[in-house]
Every structure is written in C-alpha cells, then in structure tokens.
Amino acid sequence: MLQSDSKGDNGEEIYMTYCKSCHGKKGSLGIGGAAKLTKSELSLDERIEIISNGKGKMTGFGALLSKKEVKAVAKFTETFTK
Secondary structure (H helix, E strand, C coil): CCCCCHHHHCHHHHHHHHCHHHHCCCCCCCHHHCCCHHHCCCCHHHHHHHHHHCECCECCCCCCCCHHHHHHHHHHHHHHHC
C-alpha cells in the first residue's frame, strides 16, 4: 500500500503507477483488452467495484490499495470522459 500522505491520495499518481501500462496515460490505450476509459459510462461506484475486484483479465487492486486510494483512482478516471 502507498504511504497515506497527500501523495497517497493522488488518484493520478496511483493511476500512473498501476493502470497506465494497460489503459494508457490518457485512458485510451486498451492493451490486452483493457477498457478504453475515454469511452466509459460507468458510475463512480461501478469504477470503484472494478478497481477493487477486477473484471475480465484485469486483476483487482483492493488488496493492494486502500479504499481511499481506490476511490481516488476511480475519481481520476472520470476525468478521461470530461
């Protein structure tokens, strides 16, 4: 788990560490069947569920990240569709 300082709550930093390799820097890469986040219509709760528990080939990060960190990443991914 990341340190619980202000950086630990930074959804963008966490995304760039764990998600960028498949989803891409701007959420549009889609490597290995990863969802193109720029086209996602998922709610915040649905995003949190998938980040926590995984979906398809994506592994869940609920055991690695705190609930606060998962929510920060989910909120950050919403910026790709705005």
